[in-house]
Amino acid sequence: MSDIFSYDAIVIGGGHNGLTNAAYLAKAGKKVLVLEQRHLVGGAAITEELRPGFQFTTFSYALSLLRPEIIQELDLVSYGFMPLLMRSHFAPMENGDYFLLGPDAGLNRREIARHSKADVDGMERFEHDTARVRQFIRPLFDSIPPNLFSNDPADTEKMAWLLKHLGTGDKKVIHDTVRLLTGSIADFCDDYLESDIIKATICSAACVGIKLGPMSPGSGMNWLYLSMGEHDGVGGSWSFHKGGNGGFTQVLARAATAYGAEIRLDSHVDHLITEKGEVKGVALRDGTEFRAPVVVSSLDPRRTFLEIADPRELPSDLVETIQRFRFQGVASKVNFALDGVPEYPALSGRTDQYLGFMNLAPTVEYMERAYDAAKYGWYSEHPYIDACIQSFVDPDMAPPGKHVLSCFVMYTPYELKGSTWEAERENMADRVQATLQGFFPNFNDLVLQREVVSPDIIEAKTGLSEGNIYAGEFFPHQMYFFRPAPGYSDYRTPIRGYYQCGSGTHPGGCVIGAPGRLASREVLKDLGGGKA
């Protein structure tokens, strides 16, 4: 029996939500222990130097939906927080042309007009309408969903607030919200735009991480969700972090530690320790036990309820809901170390197109066909790739003159029909590289190293079930009141003292921090004595 320690709270998992949660609890004066299974913190937000001087963002690759409240409330700037805003958005086309947006609104109008004159003002209407939808749903996004199934006066009050908020909405804004939440992004775009490359550029943002194509109902909701990013107050924007996403989780770890949290690496939690329906601590795989009256799991719902907890201690409705909770990861990463700059013939000699994302998804139909393969258990012959060369934005990511290219690849289903990822991993990466070679004729000559991260590897390394990057699929029945299960959306569990704070809870996945932050409020409410 190893040493037994006492803590106010134990956080399982040192990913960005676990660290966020721990930082808030520690800042409120609680004695907190974070247990991370790997040798480094960050979970799916890490940066690894796989080759001397080349920094790879192994999994997640951008600061997407990080809530501005967290930056301020945890004073992350003091711990090294440094966002690097994207300057461009680049979409190559199959005919060699391109769609390239930059920081100048006037020039962007000219660029849109090159593809469709009608889309110049069409795009402005699209942006205004969707910004109003974001403003309308933001209060719901950044607060704890009411428990629909509770008679607690606090929940009744929250429901009343929700209904009141919905009542204040403008008729058009509410209708646009429902159109996005229930419809396809392709249909929504058709109402505003005619140019296929411009529609494809918008739709590509809806096809990240979910097993849906741009024409599937539900893709509108994913688009809206991913557009909730806000950096420097610019709605819909994403950014990079200095040193990649691992740079960001290091900032969180420094903050959490500075507030007094203790982080223990190489500590794989095996199970909860409970007595009479109350949590008492956790036991590691090596048998070490840590005791605390509060345990917060940042793992996904499957691991939180079916693996770490003993399902026999949980109500059967919860267990059944979690058993049928959809994960079905479809995304992979293929990362490259490059010897130089990829050349796009129509922009020969230029590099300003590489200061943000580039979407290799030249038409809406291209993406839909890429999705088709996944429906039938195979990866896309022509994958949709969301790529970025972060070394152009952050010179510390690669040696001078060299580059790192991160490719987020859709669609690569977790379960392959009649084969395994072990057999298909390199073949899939070959498809990715062939796609890149198709757009950048010098690409193959630049490749110094290739890292392939298929869904099985995401699962094995980060613990995300079936490699789902959001810790659970984004379907309406798995969101808000229902994330992860009806009646359990307030971060509590039926086991007293056991809480959830991962991306499988409201609002959901991405480098967002909101689950970690919102869960800390509930924990502190129950613990009492918190300063936060």
Place this chain on the structure above:
Amino acid sequence: MIRTTPFHPRLAELSQCQMWGNWSGYLSAVRYDLSSKHEYFGVRNAAGFFDTSPLHKYWIRGRDAELLCSFVFARDVRTLKPGRAQYTIWCDDAGFIMEDGVLFRFSADEFMLTAAEPNFGFLRKLSSRYDVEIVDATEDYASLALQGPRSRDILEVLTPDILGLRYFGFTETKIANTPVIISRTGFSGDLGYEVMIPAADALRVLDGILEAGHPHGIRPYGDEALGMTRIEAGLPLIGVEFNSSRYAWTAEERFTPDELGLGWLLKGIEDDSRPFIGRDAILRERADGSSRWRTIGITVAWSDFYELFESRGHLAVPDELPVAWESMLYNANGKRIGYATSFMYSPILQRHIGIARVKPKYAEPGTDIYLEQTVNHEYINVRATVTTLPFYNPERKTA
């Protein structure tokens, strides 16, 4: 016809927007990129260079050079060693600041002053009773400021002589076989250098710097990004924080070193008999405690800024471009207590920051004061907090 600096042919090629302002009769870039925010990040994250050629440059040479400088400039120059530079100010007899600049000491009897405004007549007139020669070298040199964390990496490729340079040290060395003066100075609050180059060789040296800088992401930056970095660095700018007292119309337009937050330049004057212009008035101000203002930093919390706009149906979109006008400051009772001279959203610090002047009793760090903003065509006050300057001061600046 407006003039161009020796770097201009290359700068015009690098400019994506051809937006130029006018600095002392020379074209001076507002920005080069389509967005000055990205230039700003270039400085904070890699390296940027700013064309400072229109700066006025004066040689002050001769047996009495130190004597003259110690009389004209309020900061004591006698302790300045050859190979070192200092930021300095000069005042009028009433102890009000006329201007600021940087004084370089080349030897016991040779100095160079760089200043934003013309001062040749002023210096020559004051030097008439000294054994000193004042030479206007403004057009002899092109100059650029290379600022940012990669600035040292870039310059060391060109001349290893810069490696030993301490903050505010300078060296005479060569780049591309051209004699240059490189100082570890700048206006960005970051690691950085300034390079003075004989005008005829300016392009050749710039091309050498560009070539060495390319793998490090070097880029030019203009006046907007300069303004952002200097506010974060808490550095006052003539024409914004103050104007020369010599050209003021009213007492409200004149400021003493203590009022402008530059009292630290005058450390020890109470225990020393060095005569300099303004000395008696400054000592009297200090003895009487008669300063009217204190210069402070202000920050606005993100949540307060957000609430200010979102509660009125607007999106809270902060602007990193420095506000081009003064914004009034109030106490909790709505009484006016001062004004912000500079105000912007700092992307690095993730909050609004400003340089402000307030009545001394409100200058304590942590004090809540209220900044006037316009929302929905109405003046609305938002809470601001008094802080010390600078806002941004990375270790690498002086390390």
